[in-house]
Structure formats: structure tokens, C-alpha cells
Amino acid sequence: MRALPSLLAGLLTAVLLTVACTDGSGRPEVRLGVGATVEQRALAGLTRVTLEELGLEVRVVPDIGDTVDVRAMMLDGDLDLYWDYTGAAWSLGLGRAQPSADPRESFEAVRAADVANGLRWYGPTQANATLALFVRAAERPADDAGTMSWLAGQLATVPGGLCADEDFLNRPAGYAALADAYAIATTSVSTVAAGEAKAITSVASGECYAALATATSGTAVSAGLLPVIDDQGVFPAFVVAPVVREGGRADTEAITQALDEVSARIGTLDLAELNARVTAGEDPAEAAADLLGAE
Structure with missing residues (x-):
């Protein structure tokens, strides 16, 4: 496995000092919620590679369902981290109308609205799964x-x-x-x-x-x-971004900085190609490590 960006290595000590819960082996554990799609498995692979490089144990909670199901577990305190889509969170999770087609506007609106729910949006990626x-x-x-x-x-x-x-x-x-x-x-x-x-x-x-x-x-x-490009902006933006529960095990500066770093490297085509590899049967973490290690 090729190394991730040097930033991650510099965050290791801070993570070990700030994440207290462990899996019994002494390694800090973060609970990652994963929906029931290939793309969610691919994003879980990205997360595992990123957090394991920081010395964390990632406990994957798989096949939860859709945005509403994963959000419910987050709000109940059963998860620390998951990946969501701004359009889905706006319409299904928050029950709001008229999701924006503009990626930046969509992200900022959802991020602001979820503060009251104790959910912190990071990144975002440049991937729009609309x-x-x-x-x-x-x-x-x-x-x-x-x-x-x-x-x-x-x-x-x-x-x-x-x-x-x-x-x-x-x-x-x-x-x-x-x-x-x-x-x-x-x-x-x-x-x-x-x-x-x-x-x-x-x-x-x-x-x-x-x-x-x-x-x-x-x-x-x-x-x-x-x-083809939706030049009139008809389809709502579904910007892909990591979401951390306030006060949860992933709510540390070191972890969220690492998630921001990874998010900045993922565009729509990058995620599509990662999905293709996972669909073909490749292990999500191995495919993610290859993507993140590519220059």
C-alpha cells in the first residue's frame, strides 16, 4: 500500500491523544456508518485507509440503508462518521424543499442547517453524485x-x-x-x-x-x-461529503483535517472510477489506497 499524503503522518500523535475509546486492542476506534450501495462501500474504503493511517481502528457498520437510516443512527449516537449527499440530506434528512443545483450553495446550506442537529459536514469533495x-x-x-x-x-x-x-x-x-x-x-x-x-x-x-x-x-x-453537462442546472446537487457527529469519536481536529485532505482529492470522475473498481469486485480499501497513493 502506498503512503497517503504526509499530512496524515503528522496528525497521528494528535489522534492518539484525543480519541479515547478503543476496540480492545488498544487502538482508538471510530464507528463508520455505510449505506447499502457500491458507492457507500467505496467511500468506506477511502475512510478506512485514511483513518488506519492515523492509527485508528475503523468499525464499519454496513448496509444500513439510505440517508434517513444512517442519519437516524448518527443522531442516536450509534455512529461517529458517515458520508452523505447534500441533496439527499436537504430533502430527506432535513425535510426541506427546493434543493439547490449549485454544489457550493447546496453544501453550505446543508452544513448550516445541520449545526442544530449536532452533525458537522466537512470537505466537501468535488464529486457531485447527482x-x-x-x-x-x-x-x-x-x-x-x-x-x-x-x-x-x-x-x-x-x-x-x-x-x-x-x-x-x-x-x-x-x-x-x-x-x-x-x-x-x-x-x-x-x-x-x-x-x-x-x-x-x-x-x-x-x-x-x-x-x-x-x-x-x-x-x-x-x-x-x-x-453531458447540465448547463441549465435542472438536477439538484448531490455533493459527497463526510459528516461527523458532534462530540463523537471522530470529532477531533486531527481526524476532520485528514477527512478534509482526502475530500479535496476526490472529484466526480475519481469517485466514478473507484465505484467501477469496486463493482468489478476489487476490495474497496485496496482500490482507495491506490487512488490516494496516485500522484
Whole structure:
């Protein structure tokens, strides 16, 4: 395993002095909540590598469920740390309306709102796990030209149309809202109801032109697809960030500084590639160590 940034080594002594609870072996223990997705397992791998480099024992509490379930355990004091998504926390965890599409605004709003709940948001990463429409890499224009505005025109003229899950296609805040924002000629665009995995394979095989998936989809990356840019900001931001419980075992300057350092190195494509490796069967911690050790 290649070493993490030198910052982590310099924090080791401070961590050992400030985290009192241990796992019985004398190593300080932090309880990490993990949701029931590949991405949550990948993020758990990042956390394990980061905290174990600091001499901590990470006790993973796996397959908890969604944002609401993990937050509930945090608020009950049963966890010290987990990774959340700003859009999910805003809508599901906090019960607020109109989540922002701007990543920075989304993060700042959730961070401020959760202070009253004793949850401290750190980072954030540059990874935005929002929804996105994917096309084959060969079809997407280079750089900033590969936008939803471009895709809206393509969908009306090219064969294949859009593959997306049935809920997105039918609810007013889904396809209808997207079509309204981008002036998509829905009467000229064929749509196929398909879950994320099926939508991705359908685009890769040429059956569909575009697929709806999360922007950090490892399956889409592995299939050679690229997301288009949501230039009108229709999809809410789902910024990925570590969340620490106030007064918990991870609530130390040394640990949160290490989490900030790791978060700064993770972008949307980085997380998608990490997800792809975990989906393919690679151990999350080994894949994370390779990512963090890369120059």
C-alpha cells in the first residue's frame, strides 16, 4: 500500500491523544456508518485507509440503508462518521424543499442547517453524485460543448432516444421538468423505461442514445459512456461529503483535517472510477489506497 499524503503522518500523535475509546486492542476506534450501495462501500474504503493511517481502528457498520437510516443512527449516537449527499440530506434528512443545483450553495446550506442537529459536514469533495444523462464517448462533443442543450437537439433527430427509469419518465419533476428547461421536443423523442444498469447497457449497445444514471456511476464509466453537462442546472446537487457527529469519536481536529485532505482529492470522475473498481469486485480499501497513493 502506498503512503497517503504526509499530512496524515503528522496528525497521528494528535489522534492518539484525543480519541479515547478503543476496540480492545488498544487502538482508538471510530464507528463508520455505510449505506447499502457500491458507492457507500467505496467511500468506506477511502475512510478506512485514511483513518488506519492515523492509527485508528475503523468499525464499519454496513448496509444500513439510505440517508434517513444512517442519519437516524448518527443522531442516536450509534455512529461517529458517515458520508452523505447534500441533496439527499436537504430533502430527506432535513425535510426541506427546493434543493439547490449549485454544489457550493447546496453544501453550505446543508452544513448550516445541520449545526442544530449536532452533525458537522466537512470537505466537501468535488464529486457531485447527482443525476446525469450519459452518451457514448464517441458521440459527446469535447469539453464544454457536451451539454444538455446540445443533447436536447440530438434526441429529436437521432435514433434510440432516452432510456430512463419509469419514475423519472412519469413524474412532473423528472423528464417533464427536464424537457421544459431544455425545450426538448418530447413528441419527437422516443423513451424507454429502464433501470440504471439496463439503460447504460442499452446506450453502450446502441439501442438507446442517452441513459439516465448517477454522475458517479461506475457502470457507466466501465461501459465507455460520458455524462453531458447540465448547463441549465435542472438536477439538484448531490455533493459527497463526510459528516461527523458532534462530540463523537471522530470529532477531533486531527481526524476532520485528514477527512478534509482526502475530500479535496476526490472529484466526480475519481469517485466514478473507484465505484467501477469496486463493482468489478476489487476490495474497496485496496482500490482507495491506490487512488490516494496516485500522484
